[in-house]
Structures are given as structure tokens and as C-alpha cells.
Amino acid sequence: MATFTCRVQFLDDTDPFNSTNFPEPTRPPLYTFREDIPLINQIAGAHRLLKAPHKPDDCALQLSHNGSYLDLESTLAEQKDELEGFQEDGGRGKKHSIILRSQLSVR
Numbered sequence: 001m002a003t004f005t006c007r008v009q010f011l012d013d014t015d016p017f018n019s020t021n022f023p024e025p026t027r028p029p030l031y032t033f034r035e036d037i038p039l040i041n042q043i044a045g046a047h048r049l050l051k052a053p054h055k056p057d058d059c060a061l062q063l064s065h066n067g068s069y070l071d072l073e074s075t076l077a078e079q080k081d082e083l084e085g086f087q088e089d090g091g092r093g094k095k096h097s098i099i100l101r102s103q104l105s106v107r
Contacts, residue, residue, distance in 0.1 A: 007028035009024060063098060
């Protein structure tokens with residue numbers, strides 16, 4: 001059972017007139033994903049931890065280091081290419097996170 005622990009945040013893009021586009025919370029908590037379970041089955045746990053304003057069924061997961069979205073129907077193990085460079089610091093002192101936000105079709 002392989003796991004992937006990372007910081008998680010949410011972006012409140014549920015309101016199109018909201019002027020803040022900064023991921024919250026400012027001190028993101030750690031969340032552990034299982035690499036062998038589809039993300040659709042794990043997103044509710046991250047949603048609960050963050051107490052995000054999104055509807056759980058309308059959520060997507062975006063990588064902060066490159067802006068790409070993860071496929072919720074797939075496992076993290078199947079998306080290793082997308083995660084390349086995620087856990088590297090990049091020299092800027094910035095830790096990367098997975099951002100919970102509204103699906104593009106809902107926005």
C-alpha cells in the first residue's frame with residue numbers, strides 16, 4: 001500500500017465575483033492519498049479536512065507546480081508523469097500543494 005503525502009489547499013472559485021484567487025488556508029495541512037485508489041474515492045477526505053466551500057461532487061484537483069489537473073477516475077500511480085517535479089523544492093522555498101477547486105465544467 002503506497003501512499004503520497006502532500007500539502008492540500010482549496011481555491012474558492014465557487015463564486016465568479018469573488019476577488020480572491022489565492023489558495024486557502026495559508027498554512028496548508030498535510031493529507032495522505034493512497035496511490036492505488038482512484039482519486040474520486042479519496043477527494044471527500046481532503047474536502048472534509050479543508051472544510052472547503054465547494055460541493056464535493058463538483059471538485060477537481062489541480063497541481064500547484066504546473067497547473068495541470070489530475071484525472072479523478074485514475075489513481076496517483078497511473079499519473080506519475082503529472083507528478084514529476086512535484087516534491088522538489090525548486091529553490092524558491094515554496095512547497096507545492098494539491099489544490100481543491102471547482103471543476104472547469106462547473107465554473
